[in-house]
Amino acid sequence: MQPEAADNRLIYFDNAATSWPKPAEVIEAMTHYSGRIGGSPGRSGHRRSLDAGRILLETREALAELFGIEDSLRIAFTKNATEALNIALLGLLHPGDHVITSSMEHNSVMRPLRFLETQGIQLSVVSCSGDGRLNPEDVRASIRPQTRLLVAAHASNVTGTIHPIAELGQIARDRGILFCLDAAQTAGALPIHIEKMAIDLLAFSGHKSLFGPQGTGGLYIREEVEKRLRPLMMGGTGSRSEFERQPDFMPDKYESGTPNTVGIAGLGAGVRFVLTEGVQAIRSREEMLTEQFLDGLASLKGVVVYGPPDAASRTAVVSFTIAGVSPSEAALEFDERFRILCRPGLHCAPAAHRTIGTFSQGTVRFGFGYFNKDEEISFALEAIRSLVAGD
Amino acid sequence: MREPQEFIVFLFPSVSYVLKAEKILKEQGIVHKLIPVPRHISSDCGVCLRVAVGQQERVAGVLQGRVDWERTVFL
Known part of the structure; x- marks a missing residue:
């Protein structure tokens, strides 16, 4: 397998569907x-x-x-x-x-x-x-x-x-x-x-x-x-x-x-x-990434985050919506402009979306994994900031 | 020349059980061999665990409570 060129790198945030990369x-x-x-x-x-x-x-x-x-x-x-x-x-x-x-x-x-x-x-x-x-x-x-x-x-x-x-x-x-x-x-x-x-x-x-x-x-x-x-x-x-x-x-x-x-x-x-x-080490790492992302989102106006406010009460999954941008549009922007791969929509869980009040548009879901890096979270936060600003 | 040796086989519900037993015997350092179930014992197409007759009680002891076997047959 050829390593991807630096300018060709992807940010994989769809680990809640299938984890990647594999060891x-x-x-x-x-x-x-x-x-x-x-x-x-x-x-x-x-x-x-x-x-x-x-x-x-x-x-x-x-x-x-x-x-x-x-x-x-x-x-x-x-x-x-x-x-x-x-x-x-x-x-x-x-x-x-x-x-x-x-x-x-x-x-x-x-x-x-x-x-x-x-x-x-x-x-x-x-x-x-x-x-x-x-x-x-x-x-x-x-x-x-x-x-x-x-x-x-x-x-x-x-x-x-x-x-x-x-x-x-x-x-x-x-x-x-x-x-x-x-x-x-x-x-x-x-x-x-x-x-x-x-x-x-x-x-x-x-x-x-x-x-x-x-x-x-x-x-x-x-x-x-x-x-x-x-x-x-x-x-x-x-x-x-x-x-x-x-x-x-x-x-x-x-x-x-x-x-x-x-x-x-x-x-x-x-x-x-x-x-x-060790599951504890994996959990700590994923919780840290999630916390970094939640902290970053908290300072962004126009972004609604669903689920518990603290990283300790959730897995490394964050669902959010951006004012004025539908989840599917946002996901396309993330992929095409920023090479961030995520999953928009209902995530095969209509009952859950009804519970959190996001049926039928759904949300954008970022699913972090053990191999994600702090820099990728920072980069994603910048990408969201520019989507919010309508850049 | 090798001494003639008497063998006994342990029969298990399926290969998953045989392989679990094999792993335990390897850990315990007990000499054993996996062989196809002899036709005169059963028409099943699986494998069974063969050990020396003298080892029967020791094998039963280490497998007890960890993996179920169905029966033992002298060869």
């Missing part, structure tokens, strides 16, 4: 698998097949270490957090069940839930405040005898607002309700511990703060829960091949068909990078 070892791991291994994991018994299987295991073990999971085989790989959430929601809920979620959720939660609503499942969407905060007491008040599941994002993909996950998990556990956490925005960026947060189902994406490639993600399923959780897909698993029934054990029950081994090789390297750097 060099992620790309090396994928090249190594493609060039030197190449086999089908869990199928055949030859050395290349076993080596491919070992890549899956190493990745599972790294993820288990990151999330405080004792048995790594309780993690099933999926193609993204959306698939993981669909397995959890469509597989668990039956007509007559009641499910609780928040008004800040992404469509990866909202759309399966709205579909389930048409199938006789009752849904409560707990309203969040204008800066996206969820009050655990409102969740507690929504619990009914039929409540089976509480599902919530760890942090909003629109405002970055961090939900009080440990409290939510405890409320669910105290009432015998399962708790599903959507960690798409936070896996690798914020500490996550399945025991301390009482998480029963953990859906995560691999291509954001875990630094894996697109097409990777997974679902952790607490022991015994898999007995009540239908798989979304069935098929060949390489195990129990003499039976025509789907295996009922983890992770095979949810891993039909040949997996994305090349992607999972990259994901494993990404997770090991996170473990080596």
Whole structure:
């Protein structure tokens, strides 16, 4: 890969969608698998097949270490957090069940839930405040005898607002309700511990703060829960091949068909990078960048910032609007004039935009990452200043 | 000439389990080999873990509570 010329440099602020750049070892791991291994994991018994299987295991073990999971085989790989959430929601809920979620959720939660609503499942969407905060007491008040599941994002993909996950998990556990956490925005960026947060189902994406490639993600399923959780897909698993029934054990029950081994090789390297750097170090760095940006925006008239005012209450995601410039126009200006790449619009989360009052225009979203530099934030602030001034 | 040795195989639900067991045995320095499941034991197409008969209890001890196996069969 050729390094870009200095005058050709880009500022990548779309890390909340897909992180970039990736650590060099992620790309090396994928090249190594493609060039030197190449086999089908869990199928055949030859050395290349076993080596491919070992890549899956190493990745599972790294993820288990990151999330405080004792048995790594309780993690099933999926193609993204959306698939993981669909397995959890469509597989668990039956007509007559009641499910609780928040008004800040992404469509990866909202759309399966709205579909389930048409199938006789009752849904409560707990309203969040204008800066996206969820009050655990409102969740507690929504619990009914039929409540089976509480599902919530760890942090909003629109405002970055961090939900009080440990409290939510405890409320669910105290009432015998399962708790599903959507960690798409936070896996690798914020500490996550399945025991301390009482998480029963953990859906995560691999291509954001875990630094894996697109097409990777997974679902952790607490022991015994898999007995009540239908798989979304069935098929060949390489195990129990003499039976025509789907295996009922983890992770095979949810891993039909040949997996994305090349992607999972990259994901494993990404997770090991996170473990080596440390989630706390990554979090501190991202919080510093976010704080620098929020401080800079505070002195700019004509810019409205959404979400909590402090960097400590959010991930490295900042949604804002500029008076007189629509989010899509602003994003085009950022790209064409300043080579700043970001994401305008509704961010697949119409409910969240309704909550913060930005439906249907949406916002401009800057999603910072571990590899962004202080100078890039300063440059972006100058770019916004000139857009505000109408330059 | 090598001494004739008796072997026992540990059978697991799937390759993911075998490889997890393999990693544990490597950490413990226990001699082992992954082999295709012998046809007379099961029609499954997977692999299993072969160890010397004398190691059976030690292997069971280190795997216990960390990875589930289905059964053991003497070869």
